[in-house]
Amino acid sequence: MKALLDFIPLIAFFIAAKQYGILAGAGALLVATLAVYSLHLLKQKGKLDKQQWVTLILTILFCGLTLILRDKIFLQWKSTVINAIFAVALIISVIVNRPLLQMAMKTVFRLTPSGWNKLTLAWAGYFILMAGLQYYFAFYTSEQTWIDFKTYGWIPFMLVFMIGQFVILKNHLNPEITEQKQPPKD
Secondary structure, X not given: OHHHHOOHHHHHHHHHHHHHOHHHHHHXXXXXXXXXXXXXXXHOOOOOOHHHHHHHHHHHHHHHHHHHHXXXXXXXXXXXXXXXXXXXXXXXXXXXXXXXXXXXXXXXXXXXXXXXXXXXXXXXXXXXXXHHHHHHHHHHOOHHHHHHHHHHHOHHHHHHHHHHHHHHHHHHEOHHHHHHHOOOXX
């Protein structure tokens, strides 16, 4: 449900930007993001995780600047900056020997310290790739191509990465989780 809610701002952006232009898209993205994160706050008992805070604050900042200054460049930088921040945070977490993915997924997967570092760096690489693609489409393609990529063009990259992660990690699932899904034996 949480992941589905996070698509609402993208859909709002796409519809408004296609019909009325980038400024309308920025407004729709901002309003939809505020609505979705209000729902997240209610569902999560007044708490957002760090990733949600970063996304919310940067969306408010970049959409707000786009609307106030009436300049799409701020919105064009938003996704690049968010992906770059996530990549840098993941890399730093490995450098300081506290991989963020281990903290987030230690109950789901059983990995060695080296495995957690590799997984965290793989995700950092994914976010670097996405930052680069967002930058390219924002500044080296037409506005319409950028809107399309920002809305749904990134999805195939995410799916390929997620499927690759599943293939690699399926043998490292925490046995307690797989046992919980098994029907009781008679």
